[in-house]
Amino acid sequence: MSSFDQLLSKLSTRLINSQGSETSQCVSEVIAAYGDYCQADRCYIFEFNEDLTSMSNTFEWVREGFTRHIDDLQNVGHDDLPYFFATMRNDFRFVCPEVSRLPDSAKAERDEFEREQIKSVLCIGLVAKGRLLGFVGCDKVRQKYHWTEEDIQHLSLIADMIANTIERERTHAALLETKRALELANQQLTQQANIDGLTGVANRRALDERLATEIRRAKRQQTGIAMLLLDIDDFKAYNDHFGHLAGDDALKAVSQSLAQLVKRGTDFVARYGGEEFAILMSSANASSVLKMANNISEQISRLAITHPKSQCADILTVSIGGYYEPPIADSELVKTSKRLIKNADTALYRAKLAGRNCIRFY
CATH class of the missing domain: 3.30.70.270 (Reverse transcriptase/Diguanylate cyclase domain)
Structure with missing residues (x-):
């Protein structure tokens, strides 16, 4: 078994067995482990809003000595990075081996990546049930890097695991919200059944x-x-x-x-x-x-x-x-x-x- 297969097996087991509040910690561990494995300088997750018009950095791992950017990458809108949004929506991936060679139509993206001192970037969409939830990405800050098909395949497998985990947690959260709404409705019905409609005191x-x-x-x-x-x-x-x-x-x-x-x-x-x-x-x-x-x-x-x-x-x-x-x-x-x-x-x-x-x- 290859070193990546071993890593993938370990991480998938960790995610599958995670529950509730522990899941966020597990996702953080996954991107940290993969970022270290692929010798990235940053590894992160962004999640899109419902209509894919904005995104927020929800998880971030950075190698020691490098700058974090999660706090200033919240609610980034389509108009801020139109080329990136369009590429991600169409291809479910963004592969950039050399930021300085991005086309003129991606000037906003080039400026943002250079602000973060990124030389190469690879992002793979988080897709669950045919819906784009966000993406997992890796940055190279120290030097440019040509992303191979193996790199893309590996990150795609990581993305699939994370997407399924996020979808599971969202489904669980939706079920909890539905349960709370039903409990509240039942409480209200019980209160109504026990309250005299005219006077407002108990019946x-x-x-x-x-x-x-x-x-x-x-x-x-x-x-x-x-x-x-x-x-x-x-x-x-x-x-x-x-x-x-x-x-x-x-x-x-x-x-x-x-x-x-x-x-x-x-x-x-x-x-x-x-x-x-x-x-x-x-x-x-x-x-x-x-x-x-x-x-x-x-x-x-x-x-x-x-x-x-x-x-x-x-x-x-x-x-x-x-x-x-x-x-x-x-x-x-x-x-x-x-x-x-x-x-x-x-x-x-x-x-x-x-x-x-x-x-x-x-």
Whole structure:
């Protein structure tokens, strides 16, 4: 096996086995190994944009003592090097044994190569699935060099390996992006499914899911848990008098007030249905739950929403029913969930029987 075949086998194995962030390091190692093998002074990779109108130097190896140019070779446009772009697009290669003998039509290219002190240059296109992705190139700075067919064949084999690697990574990146987009879309759909469209707070479905989570947490941490159910007093009469648009605005105002009050990560507010809202709380004692209920009642009253058809006040008010359950180590999830809702609902019924605009606990 020739020395190049040995090198090619080693490099291809390295690229094939590379994954993720390691791939860039492997590509750097490949161009360094090949640049050293062919006694180049620079070896590099450029990648084209989608429509082949610009290119950027993405990898560069330089022999010790020679100048790097990767930083000033970014977003090089077709108009900067038109002869090079046309040749690469047509032939997928650019072979120049002597820069000084480039034709007059390649003056921009000759000027650029001389700026970089390049005497001979060889570039081979990176082609994958029939598409030109970029090119891998070698420069001779110390002296002119006549590129042989063997040189071109060797660099073409290196180019094929790198092109396949870049295409693989781009495909992988595209798949990851698609996956992220799908995950985001699913998150948005889940959020939409769990949010009440009118008020913007959680809906009954989300409450049921959160109940299970909070009951498990309360059992695990041995903390108390509470449920408040809130009903807007005489809301049907409010709707009949002012119309459903005004009724919707009132529901939004109440939900916003609740969201402002219920801020802890372990607490949760949801629209329970119609003009009813539910507040799920983690609490060390019943008194803190009662304090929250009082704060809610006062906050709704401070909204001062006129309600001339109310049986208990001339503004919009709420009736609140609450139930607090201390830590119970052996409580069952389903039974606890039903008990929280049932007992809070019973307390709410008692609050309405008591004349509305009041708070009752089970």
